[in-house]
Amino acid sequence: MKTPEFETIVGLEVHVQLSTRTKLFCGCATSFGAEPNTQVCPVCLGLPGALPVVNREAIRLAIVTGLALDGSIPEVTRWDRKNYFYPDLPKGYQISQLDHPIVDGGSLELPGDESPPRRIGFIRAHLEEDAGKSLHDEREGKADTRIDLNRAGTPLLEIVSRPEIRSAQEAKRFLTELKLLLEHLGVSDCNMEEGSLRVDANVNLRVSTPEGPVPTPIVEVKNLNSFRAVERAIEFEQQRQLGEFLATGRRQGEAPKQTRGWDDASQTTRLQREKEESADYRYFPDPDLVPIVVSRDLIESLRGELNRRPSAIRHRLIATCGLSDYDAEVLLQMGPAAIAYFDQVAETSSDPKRAANWLQQDVARALKERGESIDRFPLKPERLGELLRRVAAGELTTAQAKDVFRRLTEADVEVEGAMRDLGIASVDPSAIDRLCRELLAEHPQSVADYRSGKLQALGALIGAARKRDRNADPNRVRERLLELLAETA
Numbered sequence: 001m002k003t004p005e006f007e008t009i010v011g012l013e014v015h016v017q018l019s020t021r022t023k024l025f026c027g028c029a030t031s032f033g034a035e036p037n038t039q040v041c042p043v044c045l046g047l048p049g050a051l052p053v054v055n056r057e058a059i060r061l062a063i064v065t066g067l068a069l070d071g072s073i074p075e076v077t078r079w080d081r082k083n084y085f086y087p088d089l090p091k092g093y094q095i096s097q098l099d100h101p102i103v104d105g106g107s108l109e110l111p112g113d114e115s116p117p118r119r120i121g122f123i124r125a126h127l128e129e130d131a132g133k134s135l136h137d138e139r140e141g142k143a144d145t146r147i148d149l150n151r152a153g154t155p156l157l158e159i160v161s162r163p164e165i166r167s168a169q170e171a172k173r174f175l176t177e178l179k180l181l182l183e184h185l186g187v188s189d190c191n192m193e194e195g196s197l198r199v200d201a202n203v204n205l206r207v208s209t210p211e212g213p214v215p216t217p218i219v220e221v222k223n224l225n226s227f228r229a230v231e232r233a234i235e236f237e238q239q240r241q242l243g244e245f246l247a248t249g250r251r252q253g254e255a256p257k258q259t260r261g262w263d264d265a266s267q268t269t270r271l272q273r274e275k276e277e278s279a280d281y282r283y284f285p286d287p288d289l290v291p292i293v294v295s296r297d298l299i300e301s302l303r304g305e306l307n308r309r310p311s312a313i314r315h316r317l318i319a320t321c322g323l324s325d326y327d328a329e330v331l332l333q334m335g336p337a338a339i340a341y342f343d344q345v346a347e348t349s350s351d352p353k354r355a356a357n358w359l360q361q362d363v364a365r366a367l368k369e370r371g372e373s374i375d376r377f378p379l380k381p382e383r384l385g386e387l388l389r390r391v392a393a394g395e396l397t398t399a400q401a402k403d404v405f406r407r408l409t410e411a412d413v414e415v416e417g418a419m420r421d422l423g424i425a426s427v428d429p430s431a432i433d434r435l436c437r438e439l440l441a442e443h444p445q446s447v448a449d450y451r452s453g454k455l456q457a458l459g460a461l462i463g464a465a466r467k468r469d470r471n472a473d474p475n476r477v478r479e480r481l482l483e484l485l486a487e488t489a
């Protein structure tokens with residue numbers, strides 16, 4: 001039998017850990033890697049009588065994200081308890097948002113040259129607190145599980161896309177752009193290894209049959225801890241669901257919604273459980289927390305941050321700074337600190353293209369060699385800008401600038417000082433001009449020889465220039481001599 005045609009339908013739920021210093025409802029730190037159970041208090045441990053207080057910064061970051069994703073921010077947002085029992089959930093419920101999330105709708109445009117541009121829509125984004133972590137220790141045949149509650153109560157923004165993604169590759173494109181946006185807005189560090197960005201994928205197929213397209217049951221795949229895993233899991237589910245449909249003929253509604261876990265070792269998904277419907281969580285409004293009224297003033301004051309959206313930065317780099325699409329993309333991928341660094345270098349040097357080239361090549365290479373991130377790079381952007389300004393003005397050759405650059409990454413000195421350390425004299429373009437004019441005046445025979453076609457006469461003039469000023473760059477002397485000879489011809 002011929003394999004039927006099918007369309008892949010994917011919706012993603014992205015759990016983003018917000019970059020707040022403290023948890024969503026208490027003052028405990030959110031930093032990663034502390035000793036287990038050292039960042040806890042009566043509130044996040046769920047002790048009787050403890051009352052939650054909302055973290056303002058988490059609200060602000062959620063609203064900024066919502067605005068950046070072109071979503072709407074309802075005037076009132078409220079909190080619900082999602083009840084379930086799990087060892088790493090100390091209160092026996094999670095504070096989340098059911099009917100009144102902080103962000104409604106929205107969409108994200110994917111970069112690329114499609115016309116019209118490809119956009120993926122969002123259903124909503126809501127705030128919730130994270131659970132703790134179970135550490136399974138299986139030494140000496142004993143199954144020993146310990147609980148670390150440092151993460152319990154950490155603010156998460158769950159961003160839910162519409163099922164509008166049509167392939168594994170498109171899921172990766174979408175996640176790459178979403179991650180870029182979250183990083184540039186300073187909403188999250190998006191560190192997947194530390195769990196700051198976690199993805200669940202809802203996948204099903206629409207299989208072509210003689211009586212029309214038939215949807216297969218939706219499967220939620222969890223435990224996707226890299227974009228690669230998201231891609232592979234979607235590809236795996238396509239084949240698995242198609243095989244199951246061909247074998248059983250079961251369509252959506254004829255089988256319970258499944259939750260499956262991605263297993264990186266075998267590169268397959270495995271059945272975890274048949275999915276609870278939201279009614280199983282017995283959601284109800286949290287009686288300890290009042291609804292939040294979001295003022296229009298707050299929303300307007302946050303709109304200013306939207307110029308840090310990747311789409312806005314791309315536009316600025318290309319339209320205002322004159323960079324190529326490629327250069328803009330490389331700088332964006334280097335992160336928000338690199339954009340801030342670039343802006344400073346471009347402003348000081350008044351030469352954005354040169355700034356972009358140096359950032360992508362020399363700075364990127366130096367960072368790699370040193371194993372540093374750009375916010376810890378010892379060469380201040382103002383100094384690099386000053387160095388590039390001198391190159392643009394013809395005071396330094398590119399080769400000299402590379403030496404000065406190296407010196408500047410090693411010692412805390414100004415450009416002038418680094419040049420002195422290296423014995424590089426700054427060339428004054430007017431000095432070269434003066435030198436060349438003098439030579440032409442003093443060597444009329446050479447000038448006549450050159451004009452009659454004896455091109456080696458130019459070499460003699462350059463030699464004479466070097467005799468007079470040992471630091472005169474022969475390339476620059478040649479260039480200026482030719483210009484002057486052309487002018488007076």
Ligand SMILES: [Zn+2]
Nearest residue numbers: 026028041044
């Ligand atoms: Zn706490």
